[in-house]
Amino acid sequence: MAKTKIGRRAALGTALALPALNVRAQSEPVTLISHRYPALEWYADKMKSALPGVTVDARLMPSGDAGQLQRLQFSAASPGMDILWLNGSLMAFYAKNGWIEPLDDLIAKFKDEYKLGDINPTSLKGLSYDGKIYGLPLTTNTLMYAYREDVFAERKLQPPTTWEQQVEIAKQLHSPRRSGTTLSLKWDMPPYELSSVLNTVGDGWFDKDWRPIFQTEKGQKAIDLYKRLSAFAVPGFTSQANDENTVNFAQDVAATGQQWATRCATMDNPQRSKVVGKMQWAVPPGGRQALSTDGYAISKFSAKNKEMLFRILAKALDEESQRGAADLATPTRRAVLNDPAIQAKFRWYPAVSKCLEVGEPLPALAEFNEAGELACKRIVQAIIGQLPVKEALTTGAAEVTELLTRRGYYKG
């Protein structure tokens, strides 16, 4: 039905030439290009019914494809995409290039209508670049230290407070059948996986002038530690990301490891997991683990009314909607997050709250995706023993420096 209507309108628009074209542009569906996970499906559905008479065409796909399609739309200055999903790193890159709209004015204008003051400031900060807000946050996700409560109780173990302890625990718990730990070191995962160890054992990723510091002596210690840890990891960790990680826990082949908060619900679902009720979560050793804020932004090249687009986003992220998605992703509205009923309903929420307090977003460098990928390729080579740690890290740092020089850094 809807399709024939659009078709007829399109035909009419072409027939009536220029004046009608504007009408046509307004009545064409709003296009969303988004990553896909259950919470994003939920919010995409909410957008479809957010405003009467406005249809939303949601294209949800794995983050790699979504990012590729978004960049293609931007680089062609195409109005074919109106709203988009993004995370902190993508946001910084898009904002720096001026491809997405700053939302400060719109947030101020609709603050009361959509109770936007309730949104967690940490999450808003996660989608801010250069003092401006570029995205409406839907969740702030955190890595957590996941472990087998039953196994820990049996061996009278406590969650580790340092990464050195974690190596010991992984070693103790390691058996051929159930590995001591699971690691996610597939292409774009290492920056998240390694943040905690680099921030607490090493010196972090970058100094304040964006010069790499992950290769310092302490950084080498951190990577060497991970190299030792990887001896007790589930095999194939260089090709494993969040999904494989989740199955590793669910099929009882890993005893500990870092896991995103969005994955906790799966662990207690008997259709997907064999460890129902046996998992517990804590702050990763030393904290300072990766946080990632996901949200929605508006494309600069959209031909649609920006206020209308903003209202779709704000409506999809209202309190009622976030309440419905609370088991899928940590909500960004304080009214939902701090609701005792919700905190009690989902047993991992107390740990999530603690993790949110001590975590850190990835460096707010617009080119972090690119730099991180270069650096981590080398770091992974060090972890699997293809290169000596020191050589790998210095090579990686040199490559990152070269990249950022090409991008115009370090001129002063």
Add this chain to the structure above:
Amino acid sequence: MGESGPMWLFMAPSVLVIALVLFYPFFSAVYYSFFNYYLGSQAITFAGLDNYTNLLSEERFWITLGNTFFIVGCSVALQLVLGLALALALYACTRGVRLISLLNFLPHVVTPVVGGIFLKWMFVGRWGLLDATLIGFNIFPPDWLGDPGWAKFTVILADTWKFMPFLMLVLYAGLQAFDTALLEAARIDGASPWQLLWYIILPMMKPLILFVVAIRTMDAFRFFDLIYVLTNGGPGTATETITLYTYQIGFRLLEVGRASALGVLTLIVVAMMVAGLIWFMQRRGREAF
């Protein structure tokens, strides 16, 4: 040549469509390779041959090129041997040929995106079918995707699984088109099966073998989907082929100029290989081209 006139007419429609659709994309890719074109900035500056010289002086370029040669060489050879053996076996078989060829063809029907996932479920550590089965017998197998050596092996196996059916079917169709009288005559003269294969069947199939090897070499050079899903070039750069590297530069680092230069270099390398292949085949025996 008096008759080349109408012959060109046969080719015209096809050439026209190719030119209309591919002219712009193809030449703009070549054009970009001479520019500093970074998707993140609006400025596109002329770079001359910089993109090329930078790549050629880069260690990673040579590593990925080496990987590509190794993976392509092994997998095309494996596919040819298996595909030819299977085609001949089918040719010799008298019953169930249609069913067997159909079933063996299925891996090629699988959409590449999905084929990668299927294979991943076979090879992934611990709960992949291969590992899970072996662990059931208390054997703890090697790390198929995480060990540099095994990862190469797995990737070669993956490409073979996906494309061997293509060779099988084309070669089998080629066998169908044979003049069986020739085979019969040789058989009556007392030729052994190996002699038949070596002196009659293979020479007759040379154009087809050349075709499939050339096509597969070219395609294997662009081999992407399966590696992308299975190892994404890892661990480190162990299975990183030149196409994956192009993808990395073009779509992850967004340096379209440099990626285009890498693409043109790939094109030159493959063109030289295919030209060499054609020359090699032409040099010996009757003209195939």
Add this chain to the structure above:
Amino acid sequence: MKPRHQIPLLVLLSLFTFINLVPILWGLLISIKQPADAFSIPPTLIFEPTLLFHWEVWVERGFFSFLINSLIVAGGTICISVPLGTLAAYGLARTKTKHASTLLFSLLAIRMLPQILLAIPFFVMARYLSLIDTYIMMILAMVAINQPFTIWLMRSFFVDVPVELDEAAMIDGCNRWQAFWHVVLPTVRPGLAVTSLFSMLLAYNEFLFALILTGSRTKTLPVAIAEYGGEDINYWSISAAGAIGIMLPPVIFTILVQRHLIRGLTFGAVKG
């Protein structure tokens, strides 16, 4: 071949076929299991099968309309690509000038450039012509990209046909076109069958260009399935269900085409 060789041959072939099919069979099993059973160690063969994911894919997620799109694109591509490619292949196979091999080789060059490099200019061009999300753009792109392959494959079949056949026909009073249409073309029917099959597969399975050139109206199955590629293991079951379903049309097409591959059909013209 002697009959006593038939049985071991058949056994070997069956064994090989089974091993070859394991990844697909395993995918099929995953598509009818709950994720907790699907990846258990050791693998279970006893479980409660569920058609939930197949139902979800085809009914709830609307894959049926994507299937129609895929069939339109694949069908359109065959209808244009195979005739054009066959004509060109015949032309190339019967031309003896140097230009022919130059042309053949430059056609190949297009195929050697990594496709991802064509993606950006293709998108820009389609956008400029307002042809994003239309069947025509997708079909034209598939035809153009697959022409070199089609021409090469068909050409290798024409090369096998003796030139004397054309000449005999022309001496009998046919012109070039009639010789091609009535005499040469019927002898390369297996070639046509194989070529149509591969053109169909290439167009039907294309992912990158489909991702870029199609939208909600023309989205094809590979794009739709890839959209469930990750980030939640429940999607894996959906991918598996979609992956099994997407195979049916090409399998049916293969069965239809197989009839033409049967031996004895070919070269009647030469001998007769």
